[in-house]
Amino acid sequence: MEMNKAIIDIKNPVLTIKDLSVSYEKGKYAVKDVSAGIKKNSITAIMGPSGCGKSTLLRAINRMHELYPSIQTLGKIYLGNEDISAIPSIKLRQNIGMVFQRPNPFPTMSIYDNVIAGYKLNGTRIKKSKKDEIVEKSLCDVVLWDEVKDSLHKRGTFLSGGQQQRLCVARTLAFQPEIILMDEPTSALDPIATAKIEDLLVELKKKYTIILVTHNMTQAARISDLSMFMYLGELMEYGITKSLFTNPVNKKTEEYLTGKFG
Amino acid sequence: MEMNKAIIDIKNPVLTIKDLSVSYEKGKYAVKDVSAGIKKNSITAIMGPSGCGKSTLLRAINRMHELYPSIQTLGKIYLGNEDISAIPSIKLRQNIGMVFQRPNPFPTMSIYDNVIAGYKLNGTRIKKSKKDEIVEKSLCDVVLWDEVKDSLHKRGTFLSGGQQQRLCVARTLAFQPEIILMDEPTSALDPIATAKIEDLLVELKKKYTIILVTHNMTQAARISDLSMFMYLGELMEYGITKSLFTNPVNKKTEEYLTGKFG
Amino acid sequence: MGKIRYNKIQTNGFSFRLVKNKVFFCFVIFMSMIAISPVVFIIIKLIIKGIRQINLNFFIDVAPNTLEAMTAIANGEIIPGGIANGITGSILMVLLASVMAIPVGILTGIYLSENQDKIFANIIRNISEILQGVPSIVLGILSYLWIVINITKGFSAFAGSVSLSIMMLPLIIKSTEETLKMIPSTIKEAALSLGVPYHKVIFKVLLPTGLGGLLTGILLAISRVLGETAPLMITALGSSVINFDITKPTSAVPLLIWEFYNDPNLLDLVWSSSLFLMGFVLMLNIIVKRIANKWVYG
Amino acid sequence: NDFSQSGKEENKKVTITAAGATFPMPFYNMVFKNYTKSTGILLTYGGIGSGGGIRSLKDKIVDFGATDAFLSDEKIKSMPAEIVHIPTCLGAVVIAYNLPDVKGIKLTNDLLEGIFMGKITKWNDEKIKANNPDINFPDKDITVVHRSDGSGTTYIFSDFMSKVSDVWKTEVGKGKSLKWPCGIGAKGNPGVAGTIKQTPGTIGYIGSEYAFAQKIPVALLQNIAGNYIEPNVESISAAAKTDIPDDTRVMLTNSADPEAYPISGFTWIILYKDQDYDGRSKNQAMETVKFLDWLISKDAQDVTKKVHYSPLPETTVEKAKQILRTVNYGGEKLL
Amino acid sequence: MNGEKITKVVLFVSSLLILFLAAGMVYTLLNGAIPAFNKFGWNFIFSSEWNPTEGKEEYGALSFIVGTLLTSILALLLCIPMSFSASLFLGEYYKNTKIANILGSMVDLLAGIPSIVYGLWGFYVIKPLIVDLGFNEQGFGIFTSALILSIMIIPYATSLSSEIIKMVPNELKEAAYSLGATQGEVIFNVIIPTARSGIVASYILAFGRALGETMAVTMLIGNANIIPKGLFDTGNTMASVIANQFGEAEGLKLSSLIAIGLLLFLITGIVNSIGKLIINKLS
Ligand SMILES: Nc1ncnc2c1ncn2[C@@H]1O[C@H](COP(=O)(O)OP(=O)(O)OP(=O)(O)O)[C@@H](O)[C@H]1O
């Protein structure tokens, strides 16, 4: 089945994916030959039916698959001009932050420690004043500062789901990464918390580049600049969000957007 | 909130439920004041959103709740004219068979033994020829005989899900009960197996009375004669399936049938 | 086309972190190997030292006395005799212990699984867990005070098996309860809905369904007590002849090992009987694993 | 083999259970086995120490006990019923040691005291070297090995030590188990022997057979006459060349005989005089006494030398027979 | 109906039996220990004088209590690096792989080796090693027995803590990795803090095992009834003194040994209960 794929070309991409394939089991590809560039300071949404490989693609970008020896990855990804496989993974992951589907603050750490977890984890020594500064700045960035500033030394797990998720974003921001990967960051949240995160993302893209996996089409339409549509592991269509939603080129994309499946 | 309940009156019911209430925890009723008659040789479907008390109602009929001392049951149920609480539970349960959501043949028994499990487990002595007869008849009734007649002494758990479920029905039929209770008997099965069970039910109602809990509205519409709609433990509407589906009296019923919730 | 903007603060010193990571990994591998190396060393040692003695006589002769061993050593022969009195004694006592522990253990296990939340059941469960931690030598004392002094009026196989059976009890209770808890309640309800009385459901449906699990628990308990020495020293005492009278002193393989260990003339036998005992216990463990993989429900 | 033989005997029902001293165990093991072979009567013997033998008899859980230390009058009174002592052989407690390539160490009583009190801690101590000028001692710690359980062997040894050392007598004393000033404990004579054999630098006291059987070197001890004596059948027998009381309860340590090995002694079997207790059958009592009668007969006594014990002197055998004849079953004679 | 009742009664009675058994155990031990406690009072626990010489009899358990705690604590300390590594091997580095399966089986095998075989191996292999390494002259003592004990309790500590390490959710680990942590950093900052109480519980239970271990210790500790002056000194443990002296004890000594048994029973009971309490809180 050959389909007419429509893939936009991004100039000066901050990230370039080149012929990427990922397989969990031999011979079965969860992501097949995906190539695309990611635009700086934009929100790129990845959509597609369940199991189409969205998460898999996203996780390839910060080499998360390397943790599981059985997963095979082919193709290349470039951060700027540099092949990410040439960058030490611990460095790469600080440059490409990640926020997960379910809020996952470290349960044994306080809110304060959660924010500077990145430094704590790798044993970087920084001054208390510098730490305070980072914590305040990151929490302000995610609009959580006012809510938690009096309970910085309580456990992060006592927060509400939406607050926890913002805390996780703050944790990622603390390193000032270039790119932030987000895998359905609002799917475990209620509508009000979701709206807050969406506002936050729009705010964040001024400084960061965001790649967002989402099941929620209206969310993608609302906040993303560019959208990808994946199907059975392949990238079917990639373009400016507005034109993709109003005038999809690929037939599968159209069916998906009109609710025929998914 | 008082709602207009519409409950049909059944003449000469084989089973009569009278002001039945069941609570798992003190003060919280999973089934509230349900009264209804069940028509002989018919399929009565019980529908309603998840957690509305369908299973609870069904299990009250063969006094399954008695196993758990913390469950409290109020009201009466009559089998014909007899109060079921006056019938020894062993006898009652042989008269009111039950088929469960997931096929559950006894894993240590052969197909043959599974069918006559009721006799075997009770220690009832019957002649080998009589046993053979019961096994063949029951398996024929559930249209399984041709598929398994050459492997009667293999384990029942080697069968496919649909075959296992039919085996479980056969096990119930072996006693020739009056009433068969079924709690979502097809929800764990694929469409083909489901269709076979549905055909079977239609066939069985000639001899038995069937009460069927189902989540699947089209299934209820397809095979049931009478339908109940429950909501928050209460019986909202009970009537001829056709009229209930085309012209529901209760507002909640209508909302449910049109997919507004559930 | 922007150059990668590395962060200023944290990126230096990362190679040191990588080295640290590697070093810790190597430490883990190394210590893990150390942790399991005794198994290898012990087995090799037992085989090298003990295999020579293992022949038919080893299984059908009773333990030799010092003089016989001395004569054999002086003539450069292998030590005559075997551990038949120990093997028969071990079998006798373990069987007896099983006869006492298995029914009570299984019945109590059933009680616990049927009465999950009752206070009494909780008490019993806690007692059983405490029993599991009681040192075997203390059980030996108790069996001495109960059985040796009062019942058999002398060291006896029965006294030995009582101490072993108290060791087995909590293991069997626990495995029975766990096994039965794992059986889905729909199996139980299916039987009940056929009009089967409750006690028959337990014995004819639940127990057969959980048979694999029960068997695993029992075999594991047996393999635990087979190697017990301390409580037998002060209850069964030991015997130089084959004895099947449960009111009389009786030997056991670990008791013979203790005797052989104490008598350097019989040193060769200490290795072979240890090899035998360990081989037997390990075999039981392997069987248990097999059963656990194949039979246990779920 | 044993299996088939014992099955044929009609007497197989009777089992005689005994427990006690490990000191005479090599001798007992051997003669017991012989007796089982020829009569079919099962005999089991648990080497649990003399103390254990006495307690087992007191608890009435054995047919007879065995001890290397006779019971004091007071102890006899504390038993539930009257008991008798039957001597079975003579043995020696030897001082065994493990020093590679060193044989024939000569020890005086002073040296014994120094070593076992923990005052002499090195093998190349001047005092030891002075007494053994021909021997080249290594610079090694002395590790004393003693019994960790109660034992008649300990009793004989400490009885001797108390006779020859005042310091010992006041600070340690004599008994079946002691509060040891130094050293490590091992269970039973076999345990001590095994530990010595396996551990260079050790020294300890054990029943003679345990040393000879395992070729552990033993020290020559100086007796009252000043002679350095090697423990052997003759020197042990020599220790018994003295007046033996009718009830045979006597310690033979520190014998005045110039040829005698100083740490020698009887070992006894103890049993109730009236065998009708606790529902014992007469048959059981009869077989017990019959066996003991055989044990002091020439047949059995001849075996002693094979395992480095000495047979009872003729006169002692007579006395033992006398005692055995007093054993009865509710007044009925058994022999 | 009848069968039903009988079954209920039978099940209940057998559980009651367990209760009686436990009550009987406590009663018997208490009863047997009373003469010793009557005679020596608290001194029985706080005195290290163990003098069985007739006429001068005096019994205090302190040196055995100290010996027991010393060997068990030392064993625990020696065991921790090994079993901690093995549980990381099984629960993190090689989680669910074939090689972990093999290592896991070997660890289980350790639990299957009878105590007396450990003692034998310790006597003939470890003890000479200790002598050769010059730790002490004869090789017996606290350290030698603790070393063997530590090997014996590895499986108890390892199997439980590796299960608990396995249970640390992947999403937490991935969160840490995505912040640029190395595997070692993830282990120390995420896995260990999260699994901490479970790991602690598994060591407590292993410690409880070490307290009651008898034969291997008896064969290696030197059985000197004194408070050890150092790790390479000889000593004795509660279990071992019972094994050594119970056979011939009578009167006051017997009562004292039973009292030691009672103390051992109580100490292990408390230690195990604490361990189980933590585990039960986790689930
Ligand atoms: N750890 C894994 N092991 C094996 N197969 C996996 C694994 N994770 C995902 N897959 C398979 O890979 C394919 C793509 O999965 P992926 O999680 O990337 O889909 P997705 O688009 O994120 O779906 P969803 O919207 O449900 O999150 C699916 O077929 C899935 O079953």
Ligand SMILES: Nc1ncnc2c1ncn2[C@@H]1O[C@H](COP(=O)(O)OP(=O)(O)OP(=O)(O)O)[C@@H](O)[C@H]1O
């Ligand atoms: N064993 C139980 N203990 C406590 N509460 C229970 C139990 N079983 C059911 N409930 C509660 O009783 C109510 C009715 O449950 P029931 O299982 O009868 O619903 P249902 O209609 O069968 O739902 P579903 O369609 O999901 O099967 C629910 O609120 C449920 O949470």
Ligand SMILES: [Mg+2]
């Ligand atoms: Mg996904």
Ligand SMILES: [Mg+2]
């Ligand atoms: Mg339900």
